[in-house]
Amino acid sequence: MVNIPENVARVQERIAVACRRSGRRVEDVRLVAISKTMPCEAIRAGYEAGLREFGENRVQEAKAKRPALSDLTATWHLVGHLQTNKAKPARELFHWVHSVDSLRLAEKLAQAAPCSSDRLPVLLEVNLGEETTKSGVRTEEIAALAERVAQFETLELRGLMVIPPFFEDPEKGRPYFRQLRELAKEIESRKLPNVSMRELSMGMSHDFEVAIEEGATIVRVGTAIFGPRQ
Numbered sequence: 222m223v224n225i226p227e228n229v230a231r232v233q234e235r236i237a238v239a240c241r242r243s244g245r246r247v248e249d250v251r252l253v254a255i256s257k258t259m260p261c262e263a264i265r266a267g268y269e270a271g272l273r274e275f276g277e278n279r280v281q282e283a284k285a286k287r288p289a290l291s292d293l294t295a296t297w298h299l300v301g302h303l304q305t306n307k308a309k310p311a312r313e314l315f316h317w318v319h320s321v322d323s324l325r326l327a328e329k330l331a332q333a334a335p336c337s338s339d340r341l342p343v344l345l346e347v348n349l350g351e352e353t354t355k356s357g358v359r360t361e362e363i364a365a366l367a368e369r370v371a372q373f374e375t376l377e378l379r380g381l382m383v384i385p386p387f388f389e390d391p392e393k394g395r396p397y398f399r400q401l402r403e404l405a406k407e408i409e410s411r412k413l414p415n416v417s418m419r420e421l422s423m424g425m426s427h428d429f430e431v432a433i434e435e436g437a438t439i440v441r442v443g444t445a446i447f448g449p450r451q
């Protein structure tokens with residue numbers, strides 16, 4: 222049996238230790254619990270243990286689960302690849318989208334806004350050039366995309382997201398996290414209108430401490446909270 226409250230406490234403690242070690246404030250790292258494939262009861266158990274931010278990777282799955290969770294005051298993040306034809310439901314279901322990987326998708330998300338004053342926080346998903354990560358935008362194209370995405374009034378560009386290739390050894394992810402931070406810094410230095418690169422969504426169950434040391438402001442943790450997926 223997976224003990225979700227215990228796992229939540231353990232993950233929060235690991236985040237606190239990583240923050241202390243790197244001289245960061247724990248409030249500056251937000252924990253998004255990735256609940257994909259997990260039943261609503263698991264999400265509810267996480268909520269009762271204090272979690273307030275959850276992430277899913279598929280629109281369909283989120284749509285199926287959310288009615289049973291409508292009483293929770295939670296922030297929902299979409300972290301998986303999004304097809305342009307699902308931009309509208311995605312915008313209805315999620316408060317954040319981490320996986321913007323094309324101008325076309327950004328445009329669809331912008332058009333799906335319920336009103337002109339509604340701004341959806343978005344991150345650009347970066348492909349740091351490793352063969353094994355197929356999703357995301359190439360590094361060289363990020364600044365140009367950022368400039369365009371920042372022009373949509375119903376989107377709020379907040380930063381970058383990366384899913385590095387999987388390594389057993391979490392230290393091997395460090396260069397990728399560092400590259401993402403440096404890319405964000407480089408783009409910020411251009412002072413493009415409405416472009417903020419403050420948020421770095423990086424780090425998962427096995428490597429979030431390394432990501433925090435490298436500047437993650439959002440960690441996406443599934444297995445370490447909910448146990449292994451089927």
Ligand SMILES: *Cc1c(COP(=O)(O)O)cnc(C)c1O
Nearest residue numbers: 255278300425426441442443444
């Ligand atoms: C599944 C998933 C996670 C969580 O992975 P764990 O290893 O279970 O922590 C994080 N980010 C994305 C984009 C995912 O799809």
